[in-house]
Amino acid sequence: xxxxxxxxxxxxxxxxxxxxxxxxxxxxxVVVYRAGDVIPQIGKVLLEQRPENALAIKVxxxxxxxxxxxxxxxDNSTIRCSGGLFCSAQRKEAIRHFATRTAMDITGLGEKIxxxxxxxxxxxxxxxxxxxxxxxxxxxxxxGPKSAANLLQAIARSKNTTLERFIYALGIREVGEATAAVLxxxxxxxxxxxxxxxxxxxxxxxxxxxxxxHIVTFFQQAHNNEVIDRLLAAGITWPYPxxxxxxxxxxxxxxxxxVITGTLSRSRSQMKAELEALGAKVVGSISTKTxxxxxxxxxxxxxxxxxQLGITILDESALQKLxxxx
Numbered sequence: 001x002x003x004x005x006x007x008x009x010x011x012x013x014x015x016x017x018x019x020x021x022x023x024x025x026x027x028x029x030v031v032v033y034r035a036g037d038v039i040p041q042i043g044k045v046l047l048e049q050r051p052e053n054a055l056a057i058k059v060x061x062x063x064x065x066x067x068x069x070x071x072x073x074x075d076n077s078t079i080r081c082s083g084g085l086f087c088s089a090q091r092k093e094a095i096r097h098f099a100t101r102t103a104m105d106i107t108g109l110g111e112k113i114x115x116x117x118x119x120x121x122x123x124x125x126x127x128x129x130x131x132x133x134x135x136x137x138x139x140x141x142x143x144g145p146k147s148a149a150n151l152l153q154a155i156a157r158s159k160n161t162t163l164e165r166f167i168y169a170l171g172i173r174e175v176g177e178a179t180a181a182v183l184x185x186x187x188x189x190x191x192x193x194x195x196x197x198x199x200x201x202x203x204x205x206x207x208x209x210x211x212x213x214h215i216v217t218f219f220q221q222a223h224n225n226e227v228i229d230r231l232l233a234a235g236i237t238w239p240y241p242x243x244x245x246x247x248x249x250x251x252x253x254x255x256x257x258x259v260i261t262g263t264l265s266r267s268r269s270q271m272k273a274e275l276e277a278l279g280a281k282v283v284g285s286i287s288t289k290t291x292x293x294x295x296x297x298x299x300x301x302x303x304x305x306x307x308q309l310g311i312t313i314l315d316e317s318a319l320q321k322l323x324x325x326x
Contacts, residue, residue, distance in 0.1 A: 003034055011040040015078060016059050023047075025054040065089045068221045071173070071214060082214075084171045085125050086223035092118050094171050098126040102177055103169035104158040105267050108151045116140045126169075127230035129155055157265050159235045162273045163190060166238060170228070172218045174211040182206045183215075194219045194228075239277050252323045254279030259286050261303060262296030265316060278323065286311065294319055 011032050013019060022045060024030065029049040030042045059079070063070055068083025081087050084094055095114050099106040106129070117123040122136055132155065137148035161169075167190075168180040175183070186204045187193040193215070201212035218224055258280045264271055271294070272282045286293065286305045293306040293313045306313050314322065 003032055003040060006034065008032065008034075008040045011042055013042065016057070016072075019057055025050070025056050027051050027054045063087060063089075066223060068223060069217055071217055080173065082173075082217045083221050083223050084173075084218065085227040086221070088124070091124065095123060095126055095129070097171045098169045099129075099158075100169075101267065102269075103165055104161060105165075106151075106158045107154040108147070109154065113140060113143065113151070125227045125230075127227050127234060130159070130231070130234035130236075159237060160266055161236060161238050162277070163188070163238045164273065166190070166231075166236065167193070170218070170224075173214040175215065179206070179211065190228075190232075194225070239274050252278050255281075256291040257281045257283055257289055258292045258294055259283055259290050259302060259306075260294045260296075262299035264294070264296035292319075292322075 013024070022042065024042060024045055028051075029046040031044050031046065032040055033043045035041045059072075060070060062068065063081035063083055066081065066083040066087040066089075068081050068087060070079050071082050072079050081090065084090055087094075092114055095109075095118065096111060098104055099109040099114070104126075109129075114123075117132075117140070120140075122132065123129060132152065134145070134148050134152065137143055137151060138145055143151070163184050164177070164180045167175065167183060168177050182204060183193060183201075187196060196216070196219075198209065198212040198216050201207050201215055202209055253275060256279070258275055260268055260271055260275075260282065266274075275282050275294075283290070286302050286309065288309060290306070290309070290311050293302060293311055295303050295306075295313050295315060303313065
């Protein structure tokens with residue numbers, strides 16, 4: 001079909017809300033124009049030429065790829081699949097998000113490696129990352145034995161995380177880092193969140209109806225829950241979170257001021273969150289009020305200053321022993 005001197009074979013249908021507004025049906029005759037002299041669009045339906053077999057277009061209820069429930073935006077213009085952890089159409093992006101620094105923080109798992117893992121069917125969802133082995137990884141382009149070993153170590157380290165990070169890593173729509181933290185304060189156990197209703201969620205300050213519905217729908221999908229169960233079975237764990245008031249008075253590190261320095265097994269932000277959940281106050285600089293310095297590899301000036309002030313210096317093993325004995 002020629003439109004404005006250009007051959008047009010396809011035209012945008014925008015979204016279901018627009019189809020409903022224009023009453024576009026299957027088998028209809030329509031007027032097509034080029035919006036901005038570029039994009040072919042349906043201008044209107046020629047109702048006088050509508051055939052008897054014209055069929056109304058039905059809004060799908062399930063994803064055509066993974067059969068998970070579909071969620072409509074509040075204005076009904078956009079429809080999205082709720083099977084974020086399982087749906088193959090979302091696979092690469094779900095794994096990229098899961099591995100990001102602010103989620104599970106899997107260092108070295110970049111876009112090109114993810115592409116290869118997915119395209120070779122080595123990874124179909126985030127849980128598969130924890131079953132990878134050296135032989136599978138060194139078979140990828142630009143990934144030698146040392147790089148493969150480093151990546152497997154990073155995947156193993158990511159098993160020690162926080163509940164906030166884990167919830168954020170799941171990729172639930174409308175649940176960013178801040179929202180994940182809000183949720184954990186009201187639902188300190190994952191199972192509580194998985195079982196929460198929209199009423200329960202809307203009772204949390206900062207959680208609205210739309211976000212609540214996204215969360216509930218996500219956890220209602222059997223495929224999502226299967227992936228979550230596999231992640232937990234793979235060994236992903238986090239310290240039991242407490243409210244700030246509980247941690248301050250009851251945590252094993254309650255009343256202790258800690259400074260972190262050097263390279264540790266987890267990122268600085270992860271370690272800080274874990275220590276605060278145990279009641280500690282984590283600050284950035286050494287002073288006479290500091291109780292402990294948590295030091296990793298390549299500790300610098302803070303280490304020397306702590307020695308000068310006679311402050312107890314702990315590595316991660318000593319910290320864990322301290323927590324266990326309190």
